[in-house]
Amino acid sequence: MGNMKKIAYGAVGVILLFTTIFTGRTGLGEENIEIYKKALELQSKMEGTGFENFRLEDYTVAFYDGKNDYVIVNSDTEITTQKREPVMDTLVATAWETDGEYQVLCPTVEKLQGLVNMLMPAAQVQTTPEDTDSANTDNAYTQESHVATIWHEAFHCYQLTNYEQGIEKLIGAEDRETANVADTNLIVTEVDGNEQVVNLYKKEIALLEKAINEDDLDVVKEIILEYKQLDEERKEFLSSECQLAEAYYTVMEGTAYYVEELAYANLQQPEKQDDRTNKNVVWDINQTSANDIKLEPYTEGTNKYYNIGRAQCLILDKLSPDWKADYDFSRELIELIYEEAGILQ
Amino acid sequence: MIIAAHAIKEKIRRKELYIVAMIGVLVLILFSADGSTISIAGKPITDYDNLAPIFLIMVNAICGALAIFLSLKTIPNEYERKTSHLVWIRGISQTRYHSELAIANGISCMLAEGIMFIGMILFTLMKHRQDQLWKLIPAYFIMALGIWIVSLLTSLLSIIFPGMVAGLIAAIVYLAGIFHSVLELFGNMVSGLVGKLLDIVLWIVPNLHEIQAQAGNIFTGSSISIHVIVKGLFIIWLLGLGFMIFKKKEA
Structure with a gap:
């Protein structure tokens, strides 16, 4: 291979490498932030549960993407995330004592969807409403499921913190x-x-x-x-x-x-x-x-x-x-x- | 590219390409015949939008296996038949010789994939979904990325290791590649040494499932990840680099 060809080949590699890095996602997927926002928006409705002083915003929520935890930082103006070493390096939604308080630890929605799809293949299949004889989405893990999971784990934090x-x-x-x-x-x-x-x-x-x-x-x-x-x-x-x-x-x-x-x-x-x-x-x-x-x-x-x-x-x-x-x-x-x-x- | 063209012609002449591809098409036709259905959780899946991505998973799995089969013996056979000497006397470098043979393997695999896609076209027509035919074109090229990866890897391994060993490593990488996402989830569920080992293996093995999933996204209307496509191209580039680094001792 001539020198020019080698240089050209190297240049293609450098371009591909940088494009791969540039297009790779860093940080927490936007869908998870949306889910957290959705969960927070439920607060007024959830006050009807009647459990005294149970508020989601009182508990820290962290998403685990398989490599890192992304702790949600909820300021008055915006919701951001802070990366940290995973507290539990495994796919589990739980309430766990971390940094002196009970926190909601849950996998990202992408990870949980992957897990549900792997364990229950029917969850991957989408159907039209009239397609009643086909497999349905009973088992599908949706954004709504994730919101509900966050509330479930936040309730454990509430139990363990106060009772x-x-x-x-x-x-x-x-x-x-x-x-x-x-x-x-x-x-x-x-x-x-x-x-x-x-x-x-x-x-x-x-x-x-x-x-x-x-x-x-x-x-x-x-x-x-x-x-x-x-x-x-x-x-x-x-x-x-x-x-x-x-x-x-x-x-x-x-x-x-x-x-x-x-x-x-x-x-x-x-x-x-x-x-x-x-x-x-x-x-x-x-x-x-x-x-x-x-x-x-x-x-x-x-x-x-x-x-x-x-x-x-x-x-x-x-x-x-x-x-x-x-x-x-x-x-x-x-x-x-x-x-x-x-x-x- | 004379060597590559010659190698492709030989594969066509020896008909191995057709035989393996026809087996694949047969499986697909049997799969899509009116009487047969796929059942998931005991319920039949019959609509095209759900079946097409499942077919792509099958095509991907079959083509990956074909890629190993079609690529494993090409380079060793050249040496066995002493054809390589005819190349050396013309002053052609080993890198160029191996690269062209590997390219021939890759193109043969794409041809096999093309034949498999005829099955997909038939299936689309049988389901009266002509409007979906165009989607097969980008799906074909996206899936070709994964097939090229398996083919190039097998060709490269066939330079470094003896036939059986090369085939075995290629098969392991291929299986780990198509089950990459499953293994990744498994790795997240186990901790300790097994988890760490799996992390390392999965870091090395290309995620072939991820590439095929992008082709499936075309049918489900989900967005296609440019990152996955570019990463696939980068892996192909890296494998290409391997042909410059690794030489065959017998030469």
Whole structure:
């Protein structure tokens, strides 16, 4: 190769290298900032949740793009980001104690979409509304899903920042960090591994669904009584450690899921279908009631407690709309339900 | 470019190009026949807008494998048949000789891709979506970038390593390339040594899935990343540089 050709080849390489660097994205993708803005805009609507002083803007939110964390800096005039070493170098949305405070750590929307698409291929497929026989977008991870996830994790920050003592009382431990309540093995062996427990749980979920969608409070109370009998029967199979683990997950995740779904419902257009349940949802926050809600079926692992806890929140909304105002996470939601329904333990 | 032209002619004469490409077309036709459907999560996917990107994934996967098959033996065969000596006596440098053979491989792979795209054209016509035909042109050239990368890499490896080793490395890089995004996510989920090792591997391996995804974006209406395209061209440039650096000892 002649010298001129070599120079020309080198020049092409230099141009390509600089163009590659120049066109490469640095910093947090704009879509994530938009999502954060959307989440903040929900604040006024979310105040209707009734949890005392729960505000998203009180908690630091950081997006993890697979390499770095981008901490959102929300000044009065603009929203910017600050790059830092990742606190958790893994794809997980969580509330984590960082720099002396609980922060929302979540992957970027691009990463989570990639993850959902990988785990649930149907989520990649888009369909037209009339194409009802084809795969739908039930599982699609959207901007709205991400907004709801941020609210979910911010609620965990709220719980852990303000109600550490209440949570410790709930699990009967002096130190939440060292308590063994988050041990999912107990759930797997004692709950999921026992057919009788699973069957009782399925019946309980059906009763919860019935109670949520029932407007007559007397009928709701009857359902709760039936639920109580089943729940007591079920708990006889479980060790006290396992029962504490259940209480922990149901309260912590159930309430956070309730907030998450509320955020999600608030993002939907009025009378639009809730993509997660395929039902027409009319969710009037002022009346704190929900109609025609379908609970997710029994699932193994801890996911069922999100579902059950949320359902219990919705029942409490019916029985005592102000229940959240002084709730300190020290008691099981079902205890409050029995109390409000006038059923003695 | 006489050597390249000669090598392409030989590939056409030996019909290996057609045989492998026809296998690919057959798969595509079977795939797009009226009776067959793709089911995702138990539900059939039948509409063109959703199927086209899925077809591109298949074309990409098949063409990548074809690129290894078509490129692996070209240069070693020249040495085996002592054709190389006829080149040396004409004073042609090894760099030029290898480069032209590699270019011939790349063009052959693009021809194979072209034959595969005939399947895509048929599929588009069968679905009565003539309005989408133009999209096949940019999709073809974008996907060609990934195919060139695999072909050039295989050609380069065939200079450095013996046949089996070169083929194996090319196959590993190709598989890691088309599953790059999946591996990237996996790497984000695992920590420690495995995570770090994966990071290094993925830094080296070109993201072939990302390139193919840009072609898919043409059909879904999503924006195309210029960065991905330029990066693909830069990788091709780097591989080209490899032909200047690596020489064959037997020469």
